[in-house]
Amino acid sequence: MSTLVDKLNNHLQTLSKIIIDNKLQTESYMSLQKTLEAISFYIKKYNLELSVDCTITSTECDVCYHPIKQKNEKNKITFQCNHHCCSNDCLKNHVMHSNRYLTDYQETKCPKCNKYIMPNIIENAYGGKDEFEIFLQKYEDERAARFDCGICYTKTRVDEGITFNCDHRFCQACVKDFANAMIDQGSVSEKELACADCGNPISPVILKFILTPTYFERFIKFRNREYIPENEEGAIVFYKCTGNDCEWFVVCDEAIEIVTCPSCRIKNCPKCRDLPHIGLTCEQNEKRKEDERLERLRKQKEEEKAVKDKEDEDEFIEAAKKLGFKTCPHCKSMCERISGCNFMRCYSKSCAGKKNFCLLCEKAITDAQHYSHYKAQGPYGKICNALDGTPE
Incomplete structure (x- = not known):
């Protein structure tokens, strides 16, 4: 009888181990079936009664409905409604599947009672508010729609771009840098502050949106200076002084060729605003x-x-x-001695064999100096009058 009891105890322990360890997976079905068949065999053979005392030691997750074992209780997250989920990963998965966008995480509700889950509980599941904001930024950046900027040639988020009236789109930062640079050099005409793709002017409304108040004020000032009113009769000219930060202007007859600013004393042609050019048209x-x-x-x-x-x-x-080539002092041609003494005769097109020079000092000499220029060692020597300081 003791042998029977030992066998039953062994089978029951195996059964308990399978259940407690939560190994009821596909690979454990066969061992579970054999254990139950063995226990059933002994109960029927010896007409025994089996009493099982089960004690529930785990709770069920209110989100994924998986059991939460005692050893995993420390990972459990309790909502303000007293419902709970089994882990941070479980809550993050619930947030992702409950909302269309992660930015709507504050709309996440408890699946049990349909009450909103406190945002700080969700943020803590991601490591805290700061860590969650970093994750949220990265999540949004990865999923944002992008376009190819025609200025810096990089893919940029659509919400960081500016669309001109001509429907061309560029990085807001690129447009701002371009506009600032053009304003710094006073190039603010409609042809200069224009779309990089088609050349259409950039709307002042867009410039006001992207520029700082200081730069936009400078843009307006420079643009006003460039303004020339249309005059169908051609009788008057509207002239603004070209001096830095000078706002003086005058309306004058088109026949006037020079205008002098009473403030900064700059003189210009009132029509083309260039330096005076009396007697010449602007063209x-x-x-x-x-x-x-x-x-x-x-x-x-x-x-x-x-x-x-x-x-x-x-x-x-x-x-x-x-x-070993020498330079003729008369025609500057290069000469080479093939044979003979140091008295050189130049046969270039310019000298034509009529001009002489010394091979050693490269100075011009006459026919009469053929020997007298080499007093020390003669014309075949290694020194001449110029080199040893001997008077001619």
């Missing part, structure tokens, strides 16, 4: 300036070429001298 003056600019550019290129040619020539002469 002629503009052409003259362009011609002068092209002439300066041409001269600059010529000077650069001359410097480069001189450097190349000096480099060539230096290399030639290392190879």
Whole structure:
């Protein structure tokens, strides 16, 4: 009988272990079935009665309905309505599936009583308010719609972009930096402050939205200076002074060629606002300036070429001298002694064999100095009058 009791105890312990350890998975079905069959066999064979005392030691999660074991009680989260969930992951999963967007997390309700879950409880599940805000920012950034900015050529969130009236869209930061740079240099005309794709002017309403009050005020000031009223009869000219921060203006007859600002004493043509150009129309003056600019550019290129040619020539002469070539003092041609003495006769096109020089000192000498220039050692020696200081 003791053997029977031992066998039953062993089978019951196996059964308890399977249930308590929550191993009722697919892979444990076979062992569970065999254990129950063995217990049933002994009960029927010996006509026994089996009493089972079950004590529930775990609670059920009110969110995922899985049991919460005693060893996991420390991970349990209790809502203000006294319902609870089994873990942080369980609550985060509930938040994600209960709302269309994570930003609506404050609308999360308890699945048991349908009461709102306190936001701080949800935030704590993510590690605290600061950690949750970081996670929320990353979550939103990953899911935000994006576009390709035509200025910086990067993918940018749509809500961080600016759409112009021409329907082209750019980064708000790019447009702001571009506008600030143009305002800093006073380039605020409609052609200059324009869309990078199509050239249509940027609306002042958009500029007011993205610029600081200081920069927008400067934009308005510069734009007003650029304003020239239309005049169908061509009888008057509206002129604003070009001085920095000078707001003086005058309406004058178009025949006037020079206007002097009474404030900063700047003189300009009132029509084109350039320096005075008496005797020339504004168009002629503009052409003259362009011609002068092209002439300066041409001269600059010529000077650069001359410097480069001189450097190349000096480099060539230096290399030639290392190879034994000498420079004719008359025509500056390179000469090489093939044979004979140090009295050299140049046969270049310029000298044509009529000019002479000393191979040693490279100074010009005459036919009469063929021997007298080499008093110390003669024309075949290694020294001449110029080198040893002997008077001619």
